[in-house]
Amino acid sequence: MIFYDCLTAPSPRRARILLHEKQVPHDVVNIDLRKGEQLSDEYKAISPSCTVPALKLDDGTVLTENAGIAAYLESAFPTPPMLGVTDSEKGLIANWNARIEFEGLYAIAEALRNSSPMMKGRAMTGANNYDQIPELAKRGLQRVNVFFDALNERLEGRDFVAIDQFSNADVTAVVAVDFAHIIKIDPQPHHENVIRWRKNLASRPSLSV
Numbered sequence: 001m002i003f004y005d006c007l008t009a010p011s012p013r014r015a016r017i018l019l020h021e022k023q024v025p026h027d028v029v030n031i032d033l034r035k036g037e038q039l040s041d042e043y044k045a046i047s048p049s050c051t052v053p054a055l056k057l058d059d060g061t062v063l064t065e066n067a068g069i070a071a072y073l074e075s076a077f078p079t080p081p082m083l084g085v086t087d088s089e090k091g092l093i094a095n096w097n098a099r100i101e102f103e104g105l106y107a108i109a110e111a112l113r114n115s116s117p118m119m120k121g122r123a124m125t126g127a128n129n130y131d132q133i134p135e136l137a138k139r140g141l142q143r144v145n146v147f148f149d150a151l152n153e154r155l156e157g158r159d160f161v162a163i164d165q166f167s168n169a170d171v172t173a174v175v176a177v178d179f180a181h182i183i184k185i186d187p188q189p190h191h192e193n194v195i196r197w198r199k200n201l202a203s204r205p206s207l208s209v
């Protein structure tokens with residue numbers, strides 16, 4: 001199995017954490033986004049949408065979305081379960097994962113990609129170039145602050161985001177909270193539940209890979 005990774009980007013970190021949690025043996029190819037390697041013809045042949053992560057299976061199948069990679073890993077390597085075991089666990093984890101992606105990760109991307117000088121003309125991922133829209137950067141920042149408040153509310157009296165154990169929803173939330181630092185948003189003192197939850201997870205080896 002070949003994992004196409006980039007250590008500076010949040011999306012491949014999500015898949016990297018799952019691979020580590022499930023102890024899946026794999027080779028790694030690093031794609032340097034800062035050098036634009038995702039736009040090369042060679043990488044386009046792997047991932048036509050020019051994004052990382054991608055996972056090439058031993059039978060040649062290529063998965064280019066975190067959702068697909070997580071579904072495959074859960075099915076092929078069920079232990080430890082990261083997408084839930086019971087019907088309601090599966091529903092809750094998928095539910096919170098979708099919310100954190102939309103309200104957290106996409107909001108951070110909106111703020112960063114529409115403001116960073118390094119992403120001028122690259123406001124969206126993919127083969128096409130899109131101009132930055134400064135108003136979207138402003139809106140993104142507002143949305144990220146709202147996301148931190150919502151996550152803090154969800155974590156009131158809870159050790160994990162979706163169910164009573166570590167799951168893919170926590171993975172996505174950790175990646176979002178950590179990556180928000182790049183747009184200078186960190187948990188504030190009143191986000192005491194987010195701070196406690198992140199501190200409790202700090203010793204998890206998969207979160208340091």
Ligand SMILES: N[C@@H](CCC(=O)N[C@@H](CS)C(=O)NCC(=O)O)C(=O)O
Nearest residue numbers: 009010011051052064065066125126
């Ligand atoms: N839907 C994809 C999104 C992946 C994505 O947006 N990856 C970013 C890095 S975090 C990327 O490849 N960016 C390439 C670029 O900026 O051109 C997933 O979550 O799997």
